Amino acid sequence: MPLDRVPDLTSLRLFVAVVETGSIGAGARSVGITQQAASDRLRGVESQVGVALLHRSRQGSVPTEAGTVLAGWATRLLDTATEVAEGIATLRADSAARLRVASSMTIAEHLVPRWLLVLRHRATTAGSVPPAVELTATNSVRVLAALERGDVDLGFVEGAAVPKGFRSRPLAQDHLVVVVSPGHPWTRRRRVVTPGELAATALVSRETGSGTREVLENALAAVGHGLVPPAVVLTTATGVREAVRAGAGVAVLSRLAVADDLEAGRLQAVPVAGLDLGRTLRAVWTGAARMPPGPARDLLGVAAANR
Numbered sequence: 001m002p003l004d005r006v007p008d009l010t011s012l013r014l015f016v017a018v019v020e021t022g023s024i025g026a027g028a029r030s031v032g033i034t035q036q037a038a039s040d041r042l043r044g045v046e047s048q049v050g051v052a053l054l055h056r057s058r059q060g061s062v063p064t065e066a067g068t069v070l071a072g073w074a075t076r077l078l079d080t081a082t083e084v085a086e087g088i089a090t091l092r093a094d095s096a097a098r099l100r101v102a103s104s105m106t107i108a109e110h111l112v113p114r115w116l117l118v119l120r121h122r123a124t125t126a127g128s129v130p131p132a133v134e135l136t137a138t139n140s141v142r143v144l145a146a147l148e149r150g151d152v153d154l155g156f157v158e159g160a161a162v163p164k165g166f167r168s169r170p171l172a173q174d175h176l177v178v179v180v181s182p183g184h185p186w187t188r189r190r191r192v193v194t195p196g197e198l199a200a201t202a203l204v205s206r207e208t209g210s211g212t213r214e215v216l217e218n219a220l221a222a223v224g225h226g227l228v229p230p231a232v233v234l235t236t237a238t239g240v241r242e243a244v245r246a247g248a249g250v251a252v253l254s255r256l257a258v259a260d261d262l263e264a265g266r267l268q269a270v271p272v273a274g275l276d277l278g279r280t281l282r283a284v285w286t287g288a289a290r291m292p293p294g295p296a297r298d299l300l301g302v303a304a305a306n307r
Contacts, residue, residue, distance in 0.1 A: 108137035141209035158211030205230035
């Protein structure tokens, strides 16, 4: 049977109610409409199906043979629809109860904790239960991959750009700085370091896929240079920072990651002439919506207001 012959669920619910009560009036009351509206809807159902479904009389309404068959089918369909509706409600409740976030290392270490505290405070102040947050700290490439697989609801990245297929919102501007230990020779030189010198230096570096490394590579490529292989590759900004403090060499890190060390004199920033190391920190999500749904939308709002 073509689907255009299948009545809508509201009409089927009314029809089953009439069959069960033996009265159009009683069936109409059970679904919350007037008897006249019920009569009109039932005539529409019979017209749509193409057969008579009810014998109407002063004593009430009883199903025809075809009506009895349809009532059985409709009952099973309505039971299934109820099960689906309950399942959807459960999915929505589960979605509202948890928030899966993936973030690049720099943002995860220096910004996300404060955002989560604000999110929790807002929820408790409003008398609602804050979502249970699952935070994965990784590099920007892996954040996008997790979003694409549907493993997380919201991501935060720090690369140069977001690929097609993702929604994004700029949150803040960040700047990378070249840092060395206080005893490094570059702290005593009179000439400013050039992009070529930086490119030719084996750095203490983040891994491929890191937003920090991507921004540095793109900035050097824009002025005609490519990086030599790194001296050391580490997977966290904390690891890179500690290695440089121990005298392992030169690194390029977010100012967010080294601000305390620069202020305390544990690291020293080295200026590089003619190199743009600025970048945008972004929230990213998938789907057609202009904003992510549920708790992800709430966290995005917090992030945008607390940069």
